Structures are given as C-alpha cells and as structure tokens.
Amino acid sequence: LAKTTQPISMDSYEGQEVNITCSHNNIATNDYITWYQQFPSQGPRFIIQGYKTKVTNEVASLFIPADRKSSTLSLPRVSLSDTAVYYCLVGARNFNKFYFGSGTKLNVKP
Amino acid sequence: DTGVSQNPRHKITKRGQNVTFRCDPISEHNRLYWYRQTLGQGPEFLTYFQNEAQLEKSRLLSDRFSAERPKGSFSTLEIQRTEQGDSAMYLCASSLGTSGGAYNEQFFGPGTRLTVL
Numbered sequence: 001l002a003k004t005t006q007p008i009s010m011d012s013y014e015g016q017e018v019n020i021t022c023s024h025n026n027i028a029t030n031d032y033i034t035w036y037q038q039f040p041s042q043g044p045r046f047i048i049q050g051y052k053t054k055v056t057n058e059v060a061s062l063f064i065p066a067d068r069k070s071s072t073l074s075l076p077r078v079s080l081s082d083t084a085v086y087y088c089l090v091g092a093r094n095f096n097k098f099y100f101g102s103g104t105k106l107n108v109k110p
Numbered sequence: 111d112t113g114v115s116q117n118p119r120h121k122i123t124k125r126g127q128n129v130t131f132r133c134d135p136i137s138e139h140n141r142l143y144w145y146r147q148t149l150g151q152g153p154e155f156l157t158y159f160q161n162e163a164q165l166e167k168s169r170l171l172s173d174r175f176s177a178e179r180p181k182g183s184f185s186t187l188e189i190q191r192t193e194q195g196d197s198a199m200y201l202c203a204s205s206l207g208t209s210g211g212a213y214n215e216q217f218f219g220p221g222t223r224l225t226v227l
Contacts, residue, residue, distance in 0.1 A: 032213070043114070043201050043218025044153065087152055093213055098145075100152025 006090045009051030009105040011104045018075045020104050027070050033064060036087045038103070044087060048073070075106075083108045112136060114219035122225045123192055130188045131142050131222045135204030142185050142214060144177055145201040151203055159185060160207055192226045199223050 005023040012018045026101070032051050036044040047054055050062040050071070061074040075082055085103040115134045122158050123129050135142050145153035156175070157167040161182040163195055170176070174192075179185040200223075203216040 034213075041220070043203065043221055045218065046215045049213050085152075098143075098153070098155055098216070100154070102150070103152050 003100050004090055004099075006086075006088050006101065006104045008102065009107065011107050011109060012078055013109050014079055015077050018078050018082075018106060018108075020073045020075075020086055020088075020106070021070055022073070023070045024088070024090045027090055028066050028092075030092055031068075031090050032093045033062065033068075034089045034091075035060070035062065035073050036089065036100070037083045038087065044100070047086075049093075078106075078108045080108050080110060082106065114202055114204050114217050116200075116219040118222060119220065120223050120225075122227065124153050124227050125192060125194060127188040127192055127193055128188065128190045129224060130186050131200055131202075131224075132208070133185045133187070133202030133204075133219060135184070136206075136217055137183075139204035139206050140182065141205045141207040141214070142179055143194070143205075144185070145169070145203065146185050147199040147221070148197075156187075189224075192224075194226045197224055197226045225227055 032049055034049040035047045037047050038044040048057055048060050048079045052064050055062045063072045066101050085105050087100045087103040091096055117132045121129055143158040144156040146156055147153045156169050157177050159179040162179050174190045177187045195212055199221040201221045203218040205214040205216045207214055
C-alpha cells in the first residue's frame with residue numbers, strides 16, 4: 001500500500017474554500033485515491049474517489065495532477081459541520097485493506 | 111435505519127476477561143471488515159470477510175483476537191484475556207463486493223468503544 005502524507009491539522013472559517021493536500025509519491029499505476037471523512041464518535045464516511053485529473057460530486061472536488069504523486073481535496077464554502085478528520089487513502093480501486101494514516105483534522109471556526 | 115449496526119456501543123471490562131462484539135452489515139453487502147481505532151489515529155485494518163470466508167486475517171493483532179461470520183450475515187469479533195492496550199474503538203464496515211469497475215464503497219458502523227480496566 002502506498003504511504004500517504006497529509007497535514008496534521010488545518011483551520012478555516014465558515015464560508016471559505018478549504019484545500020487539503022495529500023502526498024503519495026509511491027502511487028502505483030492501478031492505484032486510486034480515495035478520501036474519507038470522520039466525525040467524532042462515528043465511523044468514517046466516503047467522500048470522493050478519483051484516478052486522474054478532476055472529479056467533482058455534490059460534496060467535494062478532487063484534483064489530481066498528471067504525475068499523480070499528490071492530490072488535493074477541495075471543500076467549497078465550509079460550514080461548522082465540516083469540522084472533522086479527513087483521510088486520504090491510496091490503493092487499488094476495490095482493495096480490501098485500507099490504510100488510513102492519521103488524517104487531517106479540519107477545524108472550521110465561525 | 112438500514113446502515114451498519116454494532117453492539118454494544120460501549121463495553122467496560124476488567125483485564126483478563128473475554129469480550130465479544132457484534133456487527134450487522136447492510137443486508138445486501140457480502141463483504142465485512144473489522145478495524146481498530148485508537149485515540150488520534152486513523153482506523154487500523156484487522157480482517158475482512160467475503161460472505162462467510164475470512165479472506166484476510168494477518169492483521170489481527172494477536173492470537174487473542176478472532177472473528178467469525180458463520181452464515182455470511184452478521185459477524186462477531188472476540189478478544190480473549192483482554193489487556194489494557196486493547197482499549198480502543200472497534201469499527202465494522204461492509205461493502206457490496208462486485209466484479210467490474212465500479213467502486214465498492216465501505217460503509218462504517220458507529221463502532222464499539224472498549225475500555226479495559
């Protein structure tokens with residue numbers, strides 16, 4: 001499993017766009033990049049998955065440069081309820097042994 | 111609610127006792143996963159099942175840990191002779207394992223928090 005590196009924590013204010021970058025220098029050709037969100041006392045929840053370029057859904061966008069050695073999760077206009085830990089995972093699309101790492105703790109302030 | 115459920119939500123036990131946790135996956139999901147999460151860390155993969163077959167258990171922390179899914183539906187995780195270091199949140203997840211290119215999202219339950227005194 002490719003190792004990922006994310007900032008330990010980030011602060012933002014309501015209404016701002018937040019970008020969380022994940023480094024994965026050893027990503028393999030068939031690896032996908034998947035992001036999960038976890039609120040306190042809850043299990044993680046899938047946000048978005050991508051392979052290259054840009055993926056957008058109703059919650060977030062995922063930007064992946066051509067060399068795929070990093071990715072950026074973009075959360076538009078965050079609210080207090082987006083305060084959570086965000087995990088970047090790299091592996092085959094349906095790999096069954098997720099490695100979550102320590103994630104990025106996002107703190108959204110009023 | 112048709113999500114993943116886990117019972118109990120909290121368990122306090124004394125060192126040396128055995129504990130068992132139950133996970134009920136989403137009904138049509140054939141894959142089931144167990145994770146352990148300690149404070150400030152991400153979930154750590156332990157094992158997973160496809161139907162009743164346990165396909166990966168190398169990450170189970172020691173031979174005190176065992177998991178079963180006897181009929182391919184609910185699963186149990188047992189810890190024998192608990193130690194204080196076993197105190198953690200134990201998470202269960204399920205997914206619909208299908209062939210082809212679609213991503214099979216893992217849906218997580220709320221977890222069982224274990225405290226070993």
